[in-house]
Amino acid sequence: MMSSCAHPLHGKSVETQHKTAATTSQQEKALADIAAETQTTQPAPVAQNPLLDGLPASDIAGVQADAKRIYSNHWGPVSERSRYVRARILPILKDMGAPRQLEVVPVAESGYNPYAFSPVGATGLWQVMPGTARMLGMNAAKGYDPRRHVEESTRGGVQYLQEMYAMFGNWPTAFAAYHRGPGNMTRRLAQHPWKPQDGLDTMPVPPVTMTYVRGILGLSALVQRGLWTFPEPWETHQVSIEGPIDVNQLAEAAQIDPEELYRFNPGLNHSQYLDSQIVLHVPESMLQPLLANAGQAAPEYVHAKVRKGDNLSVIARRYHTSVHDLKRINPDLSTLLQPGQTLLVPAGHMDSTSPPLNPLLAQGRRIHYRVRNGDNLWNIAKRFGTTPAAIARANSIKSDKTLHPGDRLWLLARARTS
Template sequence: MPAEGNQVVKAPPRMEEKVSEATSATESPHRNTLKKSQQLLDEALEFCTASQDFWAHGDFENAIASLDQAYSLILQADTNDDPKLIQQKEDIRFMISKRMLEIYASQHTVVNGNHDAIPMVMNRHVRREINLFKGAERNFFIRAYKRSGRYRMRILKALKEAGLPEELSWLPLIESGFNVKALSRARALGLWQFIPSTGYKFGLKRDQWIDERMDVDKSTQAAIAYLRELHNIFGDWCTVLAAYNCGEGKVLRVIRNQNINYLDNFWDLFEKLPWETARYVPRFLAALFIVNNPKQFGLDLTDPDPPCEWEVVTTSKQLHLADIAKVLGMSEKSLVMLNPELRYKITPPTSYELKIPEGKRSLLIAKMDKLPAYIPSSRLYSYHRVRPGETLSQLARRYHTSVRAISNMNNIRRENFIRAGRRLKIPTGRRWPVYVATSKASSLQSKSIEYHVRRGDSLWLLARRYKTNIQQIMRLNGMKSTRLHIGQKLIIPKGTHQPPPRGSTAKYRVKRGDSPYQIAMRHNMKLERFLRLNKLTPRSKIYPGQVFLVDVE
């Protein structure tokens, strides 16, 4: 029944409504904070956009001011542990840092001559490295400086043509001591110390016969391309050198983790870099100070070695450098020094630009056809997984070989130390090179094919497939045993069987530890070709058991 005056009496609120109101009252400040933070981040993004516009019109001052304002805004944003806002804030902070580096980089001009394109900073870190070069590393520095004469003028010329600072011509002194065959613990090789993957990225070929990381001219061009790429990212040459040492990814991560809005100076991030990388730049600057004025720092530097000068002769068959050196009237050691990229002192079976002393070209061309051809025999080895406590001496005795043979086959520099778990190649027989006269070699090549052993192959199967016999295959390859190894290269007499046509493909099943790069290299393919053939991207992951297409030689 209605109350007096027809007033409606409201029922008391239900318990659910009370709980909802209380929760809403509690969550409202949280939502407001998140909303305000989102607005601050949106505004910071607008300032980043404005900075880009200022930069495009050449107004560097306002471009930098806009980034400063953007950074002050993201500092005010309270993310309240909201994952979405945390990620947005981090992304904007990284964008500001990177944009600041780009703006400063655009103001740098690369100069040559006697100008200091690389700032010559003297501080306690540089002084420490100078003292090391004067003391404990004195002999290393003097030897490296002496070797620099062989190659530095070629490097200097290439840097000038590329428009990069001339000071970089001394970088190999720090990287390798100007030792063209220097090999680091990280498997970096050559004057410029490329690891295989980076060398591959910048066009350095590495196969059974050649490793272009040791080619002076080609590795220098690769280094120039890499340094230019890094300079486009960082702008500051000292930061570029740090990235050259440890990779741009690591330096960018350090920049991203800083609690400052930007880094326009290498010394801002010096303390945050790995010790070896942080030391790298002061070490380089120390070397520059010394070579520019050695007497000031108490070093008596001897005259550098005379420059290596050469001319080129193109070869298309396999020749041993010892035979070529004999024809040219020079030592094999001197010829090896001109062609350090040849891994076994033998020219490859494909076209190769052989470097010889100036003035010897006509002599070699005249006698080229009379040089004995080299036909590689099978490479006999087995694998051994190192167990804790094993030594190379023990393995050499067990497999009836020598410590030196195992070391050479596995590029081991410290023969008194091997790591447990490492997979070693162990020589199980001699490598029997076969030398034949050129006319005979041509006959053999025209009547035979090159074959790479695959899983399940045997001499009997190969002889049957190619309409020949086991004895002929063994004799042609200098084999003393019928044992085959996967990947072994054989010369097989031609029969009625024809090899697959050029451009053919085969299926390959991925094994544990494989990567697209490794598979491509194993099948003499460009990485881009392998990825495109199998519809992969550079970020694709592959797994054991997957089947991909590879080129057939």
């Protein structure tokens, strides 16, 4: 399942038909109010929005108001972040036969931040959990995380939403199932059947899910009617560069802000790719400078991890260098080495090296995690990109401590491959 979050996954196409919503005088008045509010903008009619099919007109007016209240303070930075990736999302929605209005889902899920990381371990634009990514067959090349990879995560997220729509027959319930999981929604609907004509207030979901669903529906209405707009996205070109390559060094040679490269390419796990091809998406303004300087971007030094039993002489032989040079390029290096410690070695011999992280990942995020059934330090560490020893140190506990549901742990989480 996807993560349960309320704001700060390929599949067969789904066709929908709009149903007439206004059936009472109150509903007709609500529609008239909406029309009066947006008359000067000449918006496309709400009837063209399949996400709202079957909902009473009063609900449509209500979700618009809710979305304004929830997202108005965030729309500027959120919509600006969308410029890095949205040009790659829209063609996928079209190719998969999905409603274009699904472009607003990453607003509610991640604020259009592909580096967003939830307290339960979901990450990416569509906030995909590791297990969901495996279930959906989301894959990416070595050195990339498919949950942050723009195309792979979008195909997965849209596939999952389409499956939820096929299962439940309407978009509000599909969004609720995306948020809570299909099993949970099936059980709830078995006890309390629901359809859009019944009104959102009677949907059998908890308040946090109701807020999430109403937010997406309201955002879709605001964007559909032209009351809120996404800025023009930045079109990108795909370019392949043979390794070894240091992304930071490439950006410096091309006189490009390296963080801009990582914003266009959030799927990158590392900043160095030593023995594999790297595929980058870049705007027109970056294309020629990058290609012209690709030959100057091979790293001079790379990171290597100390193994159990290593000393400086063993490491020097392994990487075809000398103890003197190891000390020169690692001036603060102690002669007493610890397993797992990293040090710089010449890049000429690349076996067993540990490339540094994408710097937008390396910042980490402190999370107060609530232990769930089946958790242990190993699977928690794997989910959040840390180690059992690091969790134990941060919480002053033994690394073999038995965890119980409800326990709380401090984590420094780093998004990583699922």
